[in-house]
Amino acid sequence: MLGIGGAAFPAAAQMPAPVADSAIVADTWLRPAVEAEFRDQPDLLAVYAARGFQPLWIREDGGATEGGAALLAALSDAPRHALPADRYARALASAGAQSQAAVRELTLTRAFLDYARDISSGLLTPRAVDRDMALRPQRPEPAALLAGMSAAADPARYIEALAPADAEYTALVARMAELRRLASQPGSWGPTVDEGPTLREGSTGSRVLQLRARLTALGDHGRVTQGLVEARAEGTVIVAANDVTTDAVRSDAAKPAADPSVFDAALAEAVRRFQRRHGLNEDGAVGPATRAQLNLSPAFRADQIAVNLERIRWLNRDLGRSHIMVNIAGFSMRVMDDGREIFQSRVVVGTKRHQTPEFSDEMDHLVINPTWFVPRSIAVNEFLPKLREDPGYLERRGYVLKGADPWAVDWESVTPSTFPGTIRQVPGEENALGRVKFMFPNDYSIYLHDTPQRHLFARDLRAYSHGCVRVEKPQELAHLLLSYQEADPAGAFQRWLDSGRERYVTLEEHLPVHITYRTAWVGDAGLDQFRGDIYGRDEKVMAALRKVGVALAGG
Numbered sequence: 001m002l003g004i005g006g007a008a009f010p011a012a013a014q015m016p017a018p019v020a021d022s023a024i025v026a027d028t029w030l031r032p033a034v035e036a037e038f039r040d041q042p043d044l045l046a047v048y049a050a051r052g053f054q055p056l057w058i059r060e061d062g063g064a065t066e067g068g069a070a071l072l073a074a075l076s077d078a079p080r081h082a083l084p085a086d087r088y089a090r091a092l093a094s095a096g097a098q099s100q101a102a103v104r105e106l107t108l109t110r111a112f113l114d115y116a117r118d119i120s121s122g123l124l125t126p127r128a129v130d131r132d133m134a135l136r137p138q139r140p141e142p143a144a145l146l147a148g149m150s151a152a153a154d155p156a157r158y159i160e161a162l163a164p165a166d167a168e169y170t171a172l173v174a175r176m177a178e179l180r181r182l183a184s185q186p187g188s189w190g191p192t193v194d195e196g197p198t199l200r201e202g203s204t205g206s207r208v209l210q211l212r213a214r215l216t217a218l219g220d221h222g223r224v225t226q227g228l229v230e231a232r233a234e235g236t237v238i239v240a241a242n243d244v245t246t247d248a249v250r251s252d253a254a255k256p257a258a259d260p261s262v263f264d265a266a267l268a269e270a271v272r273r274f275q276r277r278h279g280l281n282e283d284g285a286v287g288p289a290t291r292a293q294l295n296l297s298p299a300f301r302a303d304q305i306a307v308n309l310e311r312i313r314w315l316n317r318d319l320g321r322s323h324i325m326v327n328i329a330g331f332s333m334r335v336m337d338d339g340r341e342i343f344q345s346r347v348v349v350g351t352k353r354h355q356t357p358e359f360s361d362e363m364d365h366l367v368i369n370p371t372w373f374v375p376r377s378i379a380v381n382e383f384l385p386k387l388r389e390d391p392g393y394l395e396r397r398g399y400v401l402k403g404a405d406p407w408a409v410d411w412e413s414v415t416p417s418t419f420p421g422t423i424r425q426v427p428g429e430e431n432a433l434g435r436v437k438f439m440f441p442n443d444y445s446i447y448l449h450d451t452p453q454r455h456l457f458a459r460d461l462r463a464y465s466h467g468c469v470r471v472e473k474p475q476e477l478a479h480l481l482l483s484y485q486e487a488d489p490a491g492a493f494q495r496w497l498d499s500g501r502e503r504y505v506t507l508e509e510h511l512p513v514h515i516t517y518r519t520a521w522v523g524d525a526g527l528d529q530f531r532g533d534i535y536g537r538d539e540k541v542m543a544a545l546r547k548v549g550v551a552l553a554g555g
Helices: 031-037 042-050 066-076 085-095 101-121 142-151 155-160 167-183 206-218 265-277 288-294 298-314 376-389 454-458 474-482 489-498 537-547
Strands: 322-327 332-337 340-350 359-368 399-402 422-425 436-439 463-465 469-471 503-516 520-522 528-530
Touching: 031 042, 031 101, 042 142, 066 085, 066 101, 066 155, 085 101, 101 142, 101 298, 142 155, 167 298, 167 520, 206 265, 206 288, 265 288, 265 528, 298 520, 298 528, 298 537, 340 454, 340 474, 359 474, 359 489, 376 422, 436 474, 474 489, 474 503
Parallel strands: 322 503, 340 463
Antiparallel strands: 322 332, 332 340, 340 469, 359 436, 359 503, 399 422, 520 528
């Protein structure tokens, strides 16, 4: 069944801050410093009071407690999560300083609160980076974090659990480390492919040799051509960057192709494998789009992963036991149920001019045979020029102008500010919303819907809408959503559709919808998946991460 659960932070971090108990408050060496530091933060003061002002991180003799050692290790390891080492540098420096133990204790407390917030919900405020990144990270309460640490039986485990408990996050952290290692080794991904005509099966020349070497180094070409990649030792398995299971043993790989400069069927299949991992149409040919993705460096890919780790942290909360996940950059949507994908579809998203925003909301109803109320911006920017040429344009396309007679209007004299009335499109096959729309009322007037423009789903880059999300399999999605409340969901949907009348269908259980922008993840069989930055948001997040001190592989 559909449903929404609770928070996603570690259980200990959800504990309320303890209330000070006068029976255990003691005059310790730390108490005066804590009372001065947290004079205006009584909830943090209460955590220390509840433990009798005993330190969390530093003993009176200056040595680290178990929790202090765990925290210092985590801060030192922060760059592995694409977090800025400099942000915690003062705390790390204090670990070896000869300053007062109380000063070092409080420095580490502040560092812990910063680190815990950063790794659990992100460094950045999304909307401050781009107004269309309207996600609202769930920030943990500082007192709850400190109370959780105070109560933790295993401090290291508690700190480790602050990161997203997401297998994909863990896999991306490991993959980023490997890509950073490769970035430090020039030529680790083989040569780039020179510019030129589209390469396809039957092509020949040095560019084919470059392509073969590149795909081999990337792990998409299963066999290593003799002379292109040097094996470490006879008989060992050659494992490329993606651990492709078809990689051959050295003795087999050493067999030369008939002519490695010829684009053969095996190379075409390797290209298709690469295209599949990058969301490109799998035609087995290397045109400008495929070549551009092929030539990106491991440093660039490492930085792309760093951006997507931050995005995972922004959504590090309960997304709903069942929910819809739309990936703008991936032109895809999925319905998840108890961590399992139960539906997927291609989608069309907004153009670069009309970008689809990132946000979360709840779907609460469907509209079958919808009427399209044309936004005024579209009416004046797109319809007005057509009406100036032909006042009958609306009638032929199934539109109705409310508030004026289109034949009586002098369209040549109409300006955007004087556009008369409103335009709506009646239900039908030509309706811009298709036969069904999926509503989750929000501040952006964004929703999922059908479309009569079915041909767009065959394209690899599918950014053509005014911001809403067009779904390739809308009726199947409607059947799935209705299956939670209708005995015969397909039959009920068809009856409502056949009526030709607009019908609102309330969902008995609301479904969370998360519209995201993911350009890197680890997919099936552990293969890297990358997508293009269609709106330039990766670039903006990279710049913002650099500004707060994250050391990216690309400089």
